[in-house]
Amino acid sequence: MTALALFAENGVHGTSLQQIADRLGVAKATVYHQFATKDALIEAVVQPAVESLGVLLAAAEPITDRGEQVEVLLNGLVDLVINGRELSAVTHGDPGVAALLGSNPILRGHGERVLGLLLGPDPSPSRRVAVSMFNAGLMLSGTDPMVAGLPDEDLRQELLAGARRLLAED
Amino acid sequence: MTALALFAENGVHGTSLQQIADRLGVAKATVYHQFATKDALIEAVVQPAVESLGVLLAAAEPITDRGEQVEVLLNGLVDLVINGRELSAVTHGDPGVAALLGSNPILRGHGERVLGLLLGPDPSPSRRVAVSMFNAGLMLSGTDPMVAGLPDEDLRQELLAGARRLLAED
DNA sequence: GTCTATAAATTGATAGAC
DNA sequence: GTCTATCAATTTATAGAC
Numbered sequence: 001m002t003a004l005a006l007f008a009e010n011g012v013h014g015t016s017l018q019q020i021a022d023r024l025g026v027a028k029a030t031v032y033h034q035f036a037t038k039d040a041l042i043e044a045v046v047q048p049a050v051e052s053l054g055v056l057l058a059a060a061e062p063i064t065d066r067g068e069q070v071e072v073l074l075n076g077l078v079d080l081v082i083n084g085r086e087l088s089a090v091t092h093g094d095p096g097v098a099a100l101l102g103s104n105p106i107l108r109g110h111g112e113r114v115l116g117l118l119l120g121p122d123p124s125p126s127r128r129v130a131v132s133m134f135n136a137g138l139m140l141s142g143t144d145p146m147v148a149g150l151p152d153e154d155l156r157q158e159l160l161a162g163a164r165r166l167l168a169e170d
Numbered sequence: 171m172t173a174l175a176l177f178a179e180n181g182v183h184g185t186s187l188q189q190i191a192d193r194l195g196v197a198k199a200t201v202y203h204q205f206a207t208k209d210a211l212i213e214a215v216v217q218p219a220v221e222s223l224g225v226l227l228a229a230a231e232p233i234t235d236r237g238e239q240v241e242v243l244l245n246g247l248v249d250l251v252i253n254g255r256e257l258s259a260v261t262h263g264d265p266g267v268a269a270l271l272g273s274n275p276i277l278r279g280h281g282e283r284v285l286g287l288l289l290g291p292d293p294s295p296s297r298r299v300a301v302s303m304f305n306a307g308l309m310l311s312g313t314d315p316m317v318a319g320l321p322d323e324d325l326r327q328e329l330l331a332g333a334r335r336l337l338a339e340d
Numbered sequence: 341g342t343c344t345a346t347a348a349a350t351t352g353a354t355a356g357a358c
Numbered sequence: 359g360t361c362t363a364t365c366a367a368t369t370t371a372t373a374g375a376c
Binding site for chain 1 (some may be wrong): 178179180181183184205230238259262263264265266267269285295296298299300301303304305306307308309310311314316317318324327328331332335336
């Protein structure tokens with residue numbers, strides 16, 4: 001999707017349908033023919049990642065061994081970021097987007113389930129901060145120019161290594 | 171500054187001068203009397219942090235012992251986040267803001283100096299990713315609702331602990 | 341310094357021809 | 359399906375009275 005690139009560049013609020021239409025080389029009304037509203041377009045951009053996240057959660061939640069569960073989750077989350085470097089930054093960047101996505105009950109539920117699994121039962125303040133840092137760090141590193149040149153596989157392994165250091169169970 | 175709270179809530183692009191004026195209880199023209207443009211207002215909001223960062227850099231850069239230098243820098247950066255939880259999220263959240271701040275040569279320079287010190291000489295890909303994760307994690311954790319309830323001093327220590335785990339020198 | 345009023349441009353969104 | 363034309367609302371920003 002072309003809209004995603006613009007969202008990543010200028011933020012969702014900073015991207016007008018006119019800009020999207022211009023870059024697509026079509027008229028603004030053409031965009032409105034496919035998406036009823038701007039919010040619908042945003043949701044369409046986000047949807048594939050939401051579904052992937054749902055699959056990952058369904059796979060991780062039944063795992064009873066805590067260490068293995070976290071490991072599966074971390075691997076899956078890193079893969080999601082690698083497969084869509086731009087998207088993750090968009091969803092975590094603009095506070096306005098966070099509010100809009102928070103109104104989507106499915107995505108909201110997924111976010112809470114991910115955090116619930118990472119936090120574990122009865123999380124300490126220490127773990128809360130570690131999970132928070134991991135969450136932000138993972139999502140925004142995907143588009144950080146500082147690591148933009150790294151091949152996918154290298155970035156994958158380094159993100160995993162960082163996550164393990166940050167989230168090492170006490 | 172009242173504008174900061176709104177920026178943190180809705181993003182910079184998502185906050186109009188009308189909203190700012192309304193919350194301040196004054197007319198829009200009154201805001202324009204103090205700040206020539208919206209960009210000038212944004213820069214004014216950011217400026218105190220820029221100056222603090224400059225002081226921190228001036229203190230850290232002359233330190234010759236590498237371990238001590240990083241330690242001073244981490245402590246200072248965490249303090250900056252604690253002292254302005256909202257601001258750091260604003261500056262790192264909206265991609266549009268990042269672009270605007272990137273056009274400010276002073277802030278741009280400060281950012282590069284911080285990263286340069288954290289990366290150290292001839293940084294490995296591994297270190298680049300770790301620094302990137304730390305950077306994003308530190309800045310966005312300041313406003314994460316998950317840690318919003320923590321007292322400043324607790325958050326301070328936990329952020330430092332996370333930073334040290336993430337950035338432990340090889 | 342603060343206000344009302346307004347300008348000029350852009351926004352999200354719609355109507356209707358082809 | 360894509361276009362031109364247009365709507366009402368909102369945006370940044372300015373002019374000028376008090």
